[in-house]
Amino acid sequence: MSDVTAITASPSAKKASRRSRRAQSERREETSNLILDAAEHLFAHHGRDGVTLRAIAAAAGFDTALVHYYFTDKEGVFRAVWNRRASVLNAIRNATMDSYEAEAGEALTIEGVLDVFLRPIFETMVNLGDGWIDFAAIAGATNASRYGGAQIMDEYFDPIVERFVGLLRRLSPDTPDRELYWYMHLLSGALTQSLAQTGRIDTLSGGLCRSSDLMTILDRMIATFSAGFSAVRSPI
Amino acid sequence: MSDVTAITASPSAKKASRRSRRAQSERREETSNLILDAAEHLFAHHGRDGVTLRAIAAAAGFDTALVHYYFTDKEGVFRAVWNRRASVLNAIRNATMDSYEAEAGEALTIEGVLDVFLRPIFETMVNLGDGWIDFAAIAGATNASRYGGAQIMDEYFDPIVERFVGLLRRLSPDTPDRELYWYMHLLSGALTQSLAQTGRIDTLSGGLCRSSDLMTILDRMIATFSAGFSAVRSPI
DNA sequence: GTCTATAACTGGATAGAC
DNA sequence: GTCTATCCAGTTATAGAC
Numbered sequence: 001m002s003d004v005t006a007i008t009a010s011p012s013a014k015k016a017s018r019r020s021r022r023a024q025s026e027r028r029e030e031t032s033n034l035i036l037d038a039a040e041h042l043f044a045h046h047g048r049d050g051v052t053l054r055a056i057a058a059a060a061g062f063d064t065a066l067v068h069y070y071f072t073d074k075e076g077v078f079r080a081v082w083n084r085r086a087s088v089l090n091a092i093r094n095a096t097m098d099s100y101e102a103e104a105g106e107a108l109t110i111e112g113v114l115d116v117f118l119r120p121i122f123e124t125m126v127n128l129g130d131g132w133i134d135f136a137a138i139a140g141a142t143n144a145s146r147y148g149g150a151q152i153m154d155e156y157f158d159p160i161v162e163r164f165v166g167l168l169r170r171l172s173p174d175t176p177d178r179e180l181y182w183y184m185h186l187l188s189g190a191l192t193q194s195l196a197q198t199g200r201i202d203t204l205s206g207g208l209c210r211s212s213d214l215m216t217i218l219d220r221m222i223a224t225f226s227a228g229f230s231a232v233r234s235p236i
Numbered sequence: 237m238s239d240v241t242a243i244t245a246s247p248s249a250k251k252a253s254r255r256s257r258r259a260q261s262e263r264r265e266e267t268s269n270l271i272l273d274a275a276e277h278l279f280a281h282h283g284r285d286g287v288t289l290r291a292i293a294a295a296a297g298f299d300t301a302l303v304h305y306y307f308t309d310k311e312g313v314f315r316a317v318w319n320r321r322a323s324v325l326n327a328i329r330n331a332t333m334d335s336y337e338a339e340a341g342e343a344l345t346i347e348g349v350l351d352v353f354l355r356p357i358f359e360t361m362v363n364l365g366d367g368w369i370d371f372a373a374i375a376g377a378t379n380a381s382r383y384g385g386a387q388i389m390d391e392y393f394d395p396i397v398e399r400f401v402g403l404l405r406r407l408s409p410d411t412p413d414r415e416l417y418w419y420m421h422l423l424s425g426a427l428t429q430s431l432a433q434t435g436r437i438d439t440l441s442g443g444l445c446r447s448s449d450l451m452t453i454l455d456r457m458i459a460t461f462s463a464g465f466s467a468v469r470s471p472i
Numbered sequence: 473g474t475c476t477a478t479a480a481c482t483g484g485a486t487a488g489a490c
Numbered sequence: 491g492t493c494t495a496t497c498c499a500g501t502t503a504t505a506g507a508c
Contacts, residue, residue: 046383049285050499063475068503070473137382143378143436144429146373147282150436161405161440177487181441182456188436189429190422193380200379200386204397205417220418228464259493267491288483301492304485306491479498482501489494 017147032070035060036084039077044134047079047141085135086156093120093160110229113167114222117160118191122218125195128152133197140196143188161188174234183232187225194221268306271296272320273367275313280370283377284314321371322392324435329356329396337403339362346465349403353396355428358454361431370435379424397424410470419468423461430457 038059042051053074057064071077100116126133142149161184168180197211211215274295278287289310293300307313336352361368378385397420404416433447447453 024473031473047283047285047381049283051382053503054501062422064502065476065504066474073502109379141377141380141382143431144434145283145377146280146432146434147286150434152308153436154439158440177457178441178444181437181445182453183460184444185437185453185461186426186428186457187446189426191425192429193421193425196380196382197381198382198386200389201417202387202420203390204394204420205414208414209417209421211421217418217421220415221422222418223467224419224422224461224464228460229466230466231459264491289485290483301494302483302492309484313478473508475506477504477506479501479504482499484497484499486497487495490492 014234031062031066032080033069033084034063035067035077036081040131040134040138043078043081044137055078081138082152084131089121089124090156092118092124092161094163096120097160097163108167108171109121110171110226110233113164113171114187114225117164118218118221121191121195122214126214126225136195137197138200139190140194143192144196168229172229172233175232180231182227183225183229186228187221188234190221190225237273244407247423267298267302268316269289269320271298271303271306271313276367276374278319278371279314279317280373317371317374318388318392321368325360326358326392326396332356333396333399335403342406344403344407346407346460346462346469349400349407349425350461352403353400354454355456357427358450362450364461372431373433376428376430376434379428380432404465408465408469411468417469419465422464423457425460426457442468 003161033102035056039051039056042055042059051074053064053067060067067077068126071080096119100112104112125136135205139153143153165177165180165184169175169177172180194211194214194217197214199211201209201211211217265347271292275287275292278291278295287310289300289303293303296303303313307316330348332352332355336348340348361372374391379389401413401416401420404419405411408416430447430450430453433450435447437445437447445452
């Protein structure tokens with residue numbers, strides 16, 4: 001198609017076309033993001049199967065046909081929601097991990113390792129705002145679901161988890177991998193329950209704790225799982 | 237209606253009617269259970285909103301109309317699935333808790349308290365078989381969901397959780413309640429992730445761990461969270 | 473790019489026969 | 491109690507106009 005343009009268009013038309021194409025591409029991006037914002041919000045509050053394309057389109061202020069135009073089908077929208085956030089989050093987490101590994105050398109601590117693994121998640125959610133909170137809820141629900149949940153989590157988060165387990169291994173070389181993975185399993189459960197922000201602990205604690213209080217949860221996770229690691233760690 | 241029967245029916249007809257009524261009631265119970273079995277299995281594998289009444293009816297070998305006859309609507313089926321298991325499970329857990337409280341006296345340990353809280357769940361799932369495993373998956377997904385999840389969990393499990401927190405309080409009287417509830421929050425996350433049996437840890441660990449290996453998970457939960465409690469506990 | 477219109481289908485629910 | 495038949499609302503998806 002670009003060949004055709006090159007042949008038929010005059011230089012000035014070409015320039016105009018290029019400018020309009022840029023504007024179009026920005027517009028495209030904006031529309032796409034509006035749809036994903038709406039979808040993300042709805043998925044977070046009603047679950048993957050509790051949301052219709054109509055509802056997404058209506059919430060975004062467009063027609064269903066447009067959603068099909070951009071994302072083909074509902075599965076496509078769901079994947080796009082994941083892609084948009086996960087690519088950003090993974091970049092942040094990997095960068096944090098890189099600098100920690102570079103600086104920490106052999107002086108690893110369990111607190112430090114948990115911190116480098118967990119803090120970027122919580123800080124991203126809290127600092128970057130609304131949409132991220134919704135995404136966190138989606139990730140939490142996805143991780144606890146049997147229907148495709150594990151597959152999506154694997155796809156997006158396997159590498160960073162492997163790096164984390166690698167650090168645990170360096171921290172406690174005599175602990176069998178199997179035990180490290182069980183520890184990881186428990187940690188991952190506590191993490192996703194926290195990200196899901198279901199409000200259950202709010203009721204249960206009579207208001208003493210709020211599941212929206214993510215930075216406090218981060219703090220308690222590091223404290224409890226640091227202490228918990230002593231059950232896993234090989235004797236020094 | 238029983239008045240009418242009493243007036244119009246002869247004694248022998250009355251007796252036959254009573255026998256047939258018993259048979260009917262058993263049949264009723266059986267049909268109802270077949271429907272719930274099918275529903276439970278489907279809910280566990282596709283989620284609450286991923287299942288249609290048609291699919292439930294078909295899997296149970298009946299027509300949709302019959303499902304409506306027994307449970308009114310889909311919500312009714314879902315609630316019935318919960319009721320059937322939760323009533324049994326709560327009875328078991330409370331009984332275990334009763335005898336522990338009676339016997340342990342003041343000699344509480346964190347291992348003991350975690351054991352009494354967790355073991356009945358895992359043993360029930362493992363010993364009582366198939367349907368219970370499906371129910372566990374449903375409970376796991378429900379606990380991590382924002383849409384009505386917290387409410388259902390509260391409704392069924394609040395009392396037993398309160399008893400558990402009460403034991404933690406006796407174990408560590410100077411720890412602020414707020415901290416005990418945060419500990420509970422993390423524990424609950426690890427628990428429901430385990431019950432959900434998503435298979436993620438299987439892939440992640442390259443087969444070293446299996447999420448179906450519930451008794452091993454129980455063991456690791458007690459070990460890790462016992463050690464973890466030292467971060468929460470008031471100094472002795 | 474975005475919308476209108478519509479086709480084709482799915483799912484929930486009920487009336488009524490047996 | 492259980493099924494047949496059917497209705498109706500809601501949903502996905504696409505063709506085609508602008």
